[in-house]
Amino acid sequence: MDQLLQHLVNALVLGGTYALLGIGLTLIFGIMNVVNFTHGALYTVGAYAMYIAAVGLGMNFFVALPVAVVAGLALGALIEFTLLRPLRGADIDTTMLVMIGAGIVLQSGALWIFGGVAKAVPSPFPDAPLQILGASVSWLRIFVFLAALTLIVSAYALINGTRLGRAMRATFQDHDTAALMGVNVSLIYTATFALGSSLAAAAGALLGPVYVVFPQMGDLAAVKAFAIVILGGLGSITGATIGGFALALAEEFGAGYVSSGYRDAMGFLIIIAVLLVKPTGLFARAERIG
Amino acid sequence: MTRLLPLALLVVLALLPLGLKDPYLLNALITTGIFTIGAMSLNLLLGYTGQLSLGHIAFFGIGAYVSALTSLGFDVGLPFGLRVTHEGWPPAAGFLLAVLIAGLCGYVVGRLSFRVRGAYFVIVTISFAEVVRLVALNWIELTQGPLALTSIPFMTLGLPGLGEMTFRTKIQNYYLVLGVATLSYLLIARLVGSRFGRAMRGLKENEPLALSVGVDATRTLTIAATVSAAMAGAAGSLYAHYIRIIDPDVFLFSYTVTMVIMVVAGGKGTLVGPVIGGLIFGLLPVALRPVMAPEAQWIVYGATLIVILFVMPRGIAPALAALGLPKRAPAAPKPEPARASS
Numbered sequence: 001m002d003q004l005l006q007h008l009v010n011a012l013v014l015g016g017t018y019a020l021l022g023i024g025l026t027l028i029f030g031i032m033n034v035v036n037f038t039h040g041a042l043y044t045v046g047a048y049a050m051y052i053a054a055v056g057l058g059m060n061f062f063v064a065l066p067v068a069v070v071a072g073l074a075l076g077a078l079i080e081f082t083l084l085r086p087l088r089g090a091d092i093d094t095t096m097l098v099m100i101g102a103g104i105v106l107q108s109g110a111l112w113i114f115g116g117v118a119k120a121v122p123s124p125f126p127d128a129p130l131q132i133l134g135a136s137v138s139w140l141r142i143f144v145f146l147a148a149l150t151l152i153v154s155a156y157a158l159i160n161g162t163r164l165g166r167a168m169r170a171t172f173q174d175h176d177t178a179a180l181m182g183v184n185v186s187l188i189y190t191a192t193f194a195l196g197s198s199l200a201a202a203a204g205a206l207l208g209p210v211y212v213v214f215p216q217m218g219d220l221a222a223v224k225a226f227a228i229v230i231l232g233g234l235g236s237i238t239g240a241t242i243g244g245f246a247l248a249l250a251e252e253f254g255a256g257y258v259s260s261g262y263r264d265a266m267g268f269l270i271i272i273a274v275l276l277v278k279p280t281g282l283f284a285r286a287e288r289i290g
Numbered sequence: 291m292t293r294l295l296p297l298a299l300l301v302v303l304a305l306l307p308l309g310l311k312d313p314y315l316l317n318a319l320i321t322t323g324i325f326t327i328g329a330m331s332l333n334l335l336l337g338y339t340g341q342l343s344l345g346h347i348a349f350f351g352i353g354a355y356v357s358a359l360t361s362l363g364f365d366v367g368l369p370f371g372l373r374v375t376h377e378g379w380p381p382a383a384g385f386l387l388a389v390l391i392a393g394l395c396g397y398v399v400g401r402l403s404f405r406v407r408g409a410y411f412v413i414v415t416i417s418f419a420e421v422v423r424l425v426a427l428n429w430i431e432l433t434q435g436p437l438a439l440t441s442i443p444f445m446t447l448g449l450p451g452l453g454e455m456t457f458r459t460k461i462q463n464y465y466l467v468l469g470v471a472t473l474s475y476l477l478i479a480r481l482v483g484s485r486f487g488r489a490m491r492g493l494k495e496n497e498p499l500a501l502s503v504g505v506d507a508t509r510t511l512t513i514a515a516t517v518s519a520a521m522a523g524a525a526g527s528l529y530a531h532y533i534r535i536i537d538p539d540v541f542l543f544s545y546t547v548t549m550v551i552m553v554v555a556g557g558k559g560t561l562v563g564p565v566i567g568g569l570i571f572g573l574l575p576v577a578l579r580p581v582m583a584p585e586a587q588w589i590v591y592g593a594t595l596i597v598i599l600f601v602m603p604r605g606i607a608p609a610l611a612a613l614g615l616p617k618r619a620p621a622a623p624k625p626e627p628a629r630a631s632s
Contacts, residue, residue: 035409083596090603092408093342097554098599100547104592112585219543223420226413261428268417268424275406275414 003256005135011245011252013141016148017203019244021221022228023155023237024199027192029226030235031172034193035096038079039200040222041106046072046201047208047217048110051119054209061124065147065205072201073194080193085186103222111215118212144206151202155195156237168192172235200225220264227267231274246270296475296562303468307461315576316460322572323467324529325545327474329552329564331521334478336550337558338487339514340494341407345399345415347546348422349519352395353388353526354536355426355433358442360384361531366432381445381531388527389520396519400512416543423541438537445531463532470528471565474521479561481517490514491559544588551591555598557605566607 021043028036049071053064083102087095125139159165170178171188179185203221211217228247232239247267255263310316332346363378403414426433433439445457445466457466481487489510492500501507530536548571556567571591578587602609 029409035412086600093340094599094603096342096409096412097550098596100550101592101595101599104547104595105589108585108588108592112583112589223416227417230410230413259428262424265421265424268421271413271417272402272421275410276402 005133007252007256008249009132009135009137011248013137013145014252015245015248016145016152017207017244018224018228018248019152019241020148020199020203020206021225022232022240022244023152024196024203025225026229026232026235026237026240027159027196027199029229030233030240031168032189032192032196033092034084035092035099036196037096037099037103037222038106039196039225040218040220041103041110042072042076042197042200042218043204043221043225044110044213044215044218045075045106046204047121047213048114048119048204049201050205050208051121051213054121055119061122061209065202068205069198069202072204073198075201076194076197077190079197080190084189084193088189103218107215107218114215116215118214120212121209123209140210144210147206148203151199152241155199158195159237164191220267223271224267227271230271296565299562299565300468300472304465307464313460316464318573318576320460320463320467320532321529322568323464323471324525324532325549325572326552326565326568327467327471327525327528328522329549329556329568330471330474330478331518331525332549333553333558333564334481334518334521335514336553337560337563338482338490338494339511341404341511341515342412342550343415343515343518344412344543344546344550345417345419346518346522346549347541347543348415348419349392349396349522350526350529350545351419351422351426351536351540353392353523354530354540355439355526356391356523357381357384357388357527358439358530358536359432360387361443362439362441364432378443381443382447384531385445385524385527388523388530390523392523392526393516393520396522397512397516399519400515401508404508404511404515419541419543419546423538426538426541433538436537438535439530440535442530442534442536444534445528457531467528467532470524474524475561475565477517477521482561486510486513494559548591551595553605554595555606557607557609560605560607563605563607567605570606 021039024042025036025039028034028039046068049068050064053059053067054061057064059067079102083098084095087098123138123140125143127138129136129138130142159168167178167183167188168191170181171183171185172192175185178188200221204217224247228240228243230243231246232241232243247270250266250270251263254266306319307316310319328346328350331349332343335346336342359376360379361381361384363376365373365375367373399415399418403411403418406414427435429435430437445463446454447457447466448454455462457463482490489500489505492503492505493507493510497507526540529540552567552571553564554567555571556565557563574590575584575587578590582590598605
């Protein structure tokens with residue numbers, strides 16, 4: 001029973017950051033239709049930005065976090081502006097290969113600059129964990145969960161409640177009509193990609209202090225993000241949120257009760273199963289692109 | 291010209307070891323050759339059917355493991371108290387089994403995953419490769435997990451006229467790889483030129499139109515995936531018996547990316563493209579090794595991929611052909627009057 005509760009608590013904490021990753025990717029892959037292989041690299045960049053800000057520059061933990069998110073936002077905008085904008089109208093494969101190239105450059109760049117040795121970001125919270133009904137959670141993890149939840153709600157509000165969000169939805173529903181209505185379509189593309197990237201960077205910045213920061217950390221994160229998006233249905237933010245928590249639950253219970261060696265296989269098995277059984281995902285919009 | 295280029299390339303490659311005694315370079319050429327076979331097999335799928343398999347290394351790795359385990363032997367417990375014990379067989383049998391089993395895996399993956407197209411197919415194939423890697427990592431009783439399979443025997447072939455031959459030296463392995471690469475090239479050329487090849491290209495260009503003239507999409511794509519996987523399995527087997535040690539890292543995504551770069555840079559959908567791309571990107575690390583660290587080399591790889599897609603989206607081989615055509619056209623009648631009259 002204690003163990004069950006512990007797994008559940010762990011899954012909740014992990015699920016929050018998975019949902020962030022998934023929402024970021026569902027904006028880019030699901031709505032912009034870009035198969036984004038830089039998503040994992042941006043997750044890594046977020047974690048390294050956190051490391052540079054908190055350890056290298058000695059910033060306060062809570063200041064370093066928004067700095068990392070802004071770094072992701074800026075890098076995302078840069079990638080969209082330099083690589084994707086000239087390729088608008090190109091076929092999806094070309095864009096995907098360019099994104100693979102960009103992902104390689106970012107990841108190898110991190111390896112080149114920081115080396116392969118994992119870095120740790122110190123936690124500002126007390127070491128003694130909080131005990132709830134026999135399960136123990138570190139304060140850092142509670143903070144990560146709450147921060148992720150705040151970001152999820154903000155992203156949801158931004159997309160569904162603001163003019164910018166409405167312009168985004170309009171642009172990707174009907175590009176030409178949106179342009180006719182006076183929406184700056186190019187700006188919306190950049191903004192959407194930057195927003196998705198900043199959410200990936202936020203997930204990296206939040207999980208970096210929980211685990212360690214290393215150049216290849218984005219590889220698995222990227223595939224998990226794809227698993228979450230496919231599970232939740234393309235372009236659905238609610239779906240990505242539920243998908244994130246579902247993947248975390250599957251991993252946590254799979255590792256706890258089946259085999260810990262196959263923990264990371266859960267995401268891949270979910271992808272394969274969902275695409276083979278119900279290719280539209282669990283919460284898809286009516287139409288599916290691709 | 292397009293017929294002569296591969297032949298000229300083959301002659302140069304066949305004569306190369308006569309003037310080349312540096313074992314490091316020879317080793318680089320052998321591994322380049324092995325990955326070029328992988329790239330050629332990937333091109334069959336990516337270039338001719340338009341389906342990008344980003345899990346292609348799975349078939350290469352399966353070929354390597356099957357071949358290694360067949361020749362080394364194993365003793366594995368299965369559920370329900372079953373036990374499989376296998377004594378080592380000759381490496382040639384390992385090679386054949388590698389081709390068969392990798393092909394079978396390609397058939398199953400193709401059969402299941404061609405229900406989805408485009409980005410979904412890409413993601414299913416990545417997932418497949420990662421699951422296979424995790425199995426290789428965790429099924430320690432069979433694969434030794436991260437401890438790797440070691441002391442894999444040299445490839446041995448019973449050649450007609452030459453008797454039993456063991457491929458021990460680098461030179462021998464070089465010609466073995468060159469031979470398999472040539473066979474693969476001829477097989478792909480044959481396949482692509484056939485009615486089946488036209489069906490594949492039809493599906494790539496316009497699937498609804500191809501369907502309307504009676505092309506069986508799933509069947510065509512599945513056959514292409516099977517042949518492609520079997521060929522990658524052959525390359526994996528050569529790799530296992532040359533390197534003689536394999537661990538779950540053969541399934542790493544970066545190897546697939548290397549093959550994709552070879553195909554895309556060389557020219558997808560062309561016969562010589564993957565060979566040119568394979569030679570360039572296989573030997574690029576050798577050229578860059580004295581000047582930069584391996585991490586920086588990968589930055590160059592990634593940047594090159596982006597630049598090529600922007601500058602020559604169709605790849606080097608078609609770009610070269612386009613360069614050569616207008617120059618050659620007016621010059622052709624002069625030295626070759628026979629061709630001009632025909």
